[in-house]
Amino acid sequence: MSRWTLLEADERLARWDCCDVSIAIIGFGHIGGSMGSLLASKGFPVVGIDKAAGILQAFEAGECPFEEPGLAAVLARAKERHTLRVTADYTEIKSSDVVLIVVGTPLDEDHGPILDHLKSATRSLGKVLQPGMLILLKSTVPPLTTQQLVRPILEEASGMEAGVDFGLAFSPERVDEGNVLEGLYGIPVVVGGVNTASSELAVEFWTRTLGVETMVVPDPTTAELVKLADNQWIDLNIALANEIALLSDAIGVDAMEVIKAANSLPKGQHWVNILYPSIGVGGYCLTKDPWFLHRLGAQRDIDLQTPQCSRAVNEQMPSVTVQRVISCLRAHQKDPAQARVTILGLSFKNDTGDTRSTPAGPIIQMLEDHGCKVQAYDPLVSENQARALTGSAIAPDIQAAVEGADVVACLSCHEEFRSANLSQLKERTRENCWFLDGRLGFDPLSVKAAGFDYTAIGGHCHAGD
Ligand SMILES: NC(=O)c1ccc[n+]([C@@H]2O[C@H](COP(=O)([O-])OP(=O)(O)OC[C@H]3O[C@@H](n4cnc5c(N)ncnc54)[C@H](O)[C@@H]3O)[C@@H](O)[C@H]2O)c1
Known part of the structure; x- marks a missing residue:
């Protein structure tokens, strides 16, 4: 041998x-x-x-x-x-x-x-x-x-x-x-x-x-822990961004202004680096890797708090998003049970077609539970994958998707959405239509100039402003 x-x-x-x-x-x-x-x-x-x-x-x-x-x-x-x-x-x-x-x-x-x-x-x-x-x-x-x-x-x-x-x-x-x-x-x-x-x-x-x-x-075990440490850092960091966003929205300041300025502080060998808030964390890594850490701790009688904390915060964001949609509708005296909500983007992340653990799934489900009529469009997700995710209507293109909408919720900001002519889209929606910028991918002033009311998790301008 x-x-x-x-x-x-x-x-x-x-x-x-x-x-x-x-x-x-x-x-x-x-x-x-x-x-x-x-x-x-x-x-x-x-x-x-x-x-x-x-x-x-x-x-x-x-x-x-x-x-x-x-x-x-x-x-x-x-x-x-x-x-x-x-x-x-x-x-x-x-x-x-x-x-x-x-x-x-x-x-x-x-x-x-x-x-x-x-x-x-x-x-x-x-x-x-x-x-x-x-x-x-x-x-x-x-x-x-x-x-x-x-x-x-x-x-x-x-x-x-x-x-x-x-x-x-x-x-x-x-x-x-x-x-x-x-x-x-x-x-x-x-x-x-x-x-x-x-x-x-x-x-x-x-x-x-x-x-x-x-x-x-x-050794291999150190390398295995490196991977989980990276992803736990990311999940926890996003959870922090999300909670800063919730608080900023509640007190009427723009979370991104807070985060940008906070990130100018040198700390250790780098800087404070708070990531972006959003409508939720999905995909195949951040939704599971913290649990690998948690399980390993539990097997050694260590009750690790950070995996549970980051998962709990990030997993509540779809529900927070739906509450935002409902309060936006109510701000215009619209009944959610009579409202049409357009979902732009079903994948968990901008510019990918991956729907694994996407926040779009629970968001659509909860909107339907409120009686909203949902229509979805994602150019990067196959029809089969979209159908596996939602029983709602799948629109053939962005124009059809926004037809008659009371809220256009952009949950993953693909290039096609970022470069869309928002004024033309607005002409197809109902009066007083909200645009929910789920991943802070749009300039709020341009969205408003197109005729939409703008809202975002951490974007300051929300229902009641
Ligand atoms: N997707 C990401 O962004 C990402 C990033 C970093 C790490 N990872 C990790 O990389 C790994 C793979 O992730 P992915 O997103 O490519 O998953 P995936 O599901 O897209 O691919 C895994 C593939 O393995 C195949 N497979 C399963 N069992 C097999 C077997 N016995 N023999 C041959 N093929 C088999 C499946 O058919 C599938 O095509 C996971 O552990 C994931 O956590 C993923």
Whole structure:
């Protein structure tokens, strides 16, 4: 059996020099598929492994199965270069030098992590693992998963030893949807290997493929906690912004003026950096990663408060938003049960089509509970996804969406909405129509100049002004 020493790691690097690194990516979804397309567009041979037929068919046909800026161009380049293959067959991994695992790690109903996808992918990988391979786990996981779950499964299925016969490291994915390609080049990659050789080879991989800055931490568990610490910081920061916004609205000041000025304070090595308030936090990361932290604490009898606090604040924002819509309607003596509300944007974030845990879902539900007639439009969300989210009418275009509206609520400010002619839209609405700027993407004066009444969470001008 081969002994995977540092020297042999060096020899492997020399081989990468002359014939490039061949890469397998298990889990070819939003993150894995974007990263695989980018690496293949740069000329690296990539095989994408996924169990979802729809994902495989789309990439096979050269089509993006999800909305991500720049992805279509890199996928087209990869296709031209014939460097990207996709399959459900794990034996195709055997000729790869580096294997990235990027399968989903969702939450169950009790806020516990579901690691079934990861277990199954790791078991299948273990059966085809070859001596000298480097395995990089990128899925977001509870700390200790690399050492206590992935490592034993790989070792048992392969009969080999991590750090000796093959390399193993955790290297968290830190990009965010809508900025994935930019993030892959720009965000430093954290690496925590099971031994020095694994970390060094991982650093070499990221340097040679994406040329990105790397930061080595002592072990995989540290790297796992880095990812969760980042996302807990973001969720808590947004919760702070949201509470400042609620208070600012109540006392009649503009929250963004508060936040901009507050952010000018130097603190530690950086500045105070309060993010934007909004109608809610959604997506696949901030809604679950704080719970991974909380669960880990609970398993050690530590009742962590920050995950519960940030989740509680951010999860109430859809309800706050609906209360705002209702008070806006009442400010114009309109009965919510007779009102029409247009939802522009169903995805959880500007310029993406991802509806996972989107605040638009509960907002629509609660508006309907108030008797409002809701009509929605999102150019980036497929009709099937939109229908899975709401039983409400899906408009074919923005003009149809705003027809007869009493409130136009822009919940994700896609480019099409930001560049829309608001005066023309206003002509299609009812009298005294409100425009709710859900993500502070519009200039309030322009919205008012178009004839709308403007409101926003943290935007000062709201019902009663
Ligand atoms: N989406 C983000 O913005 C983001 C950012 C940073 C980190 N992450 C993390 O990255 C991971 C992946 O996220 P995503 O958004 O790409 O998820 P995704 O659901 O879009 O993709 C996961 C893919 O894995 C596939 N899969 C599941 N089990 C499999 C198996 N046994 N074999 C092969 N394929 C399998 C699924 O079919 C799916 O296509 C998650 O852990 C997530 O927390 C996501």
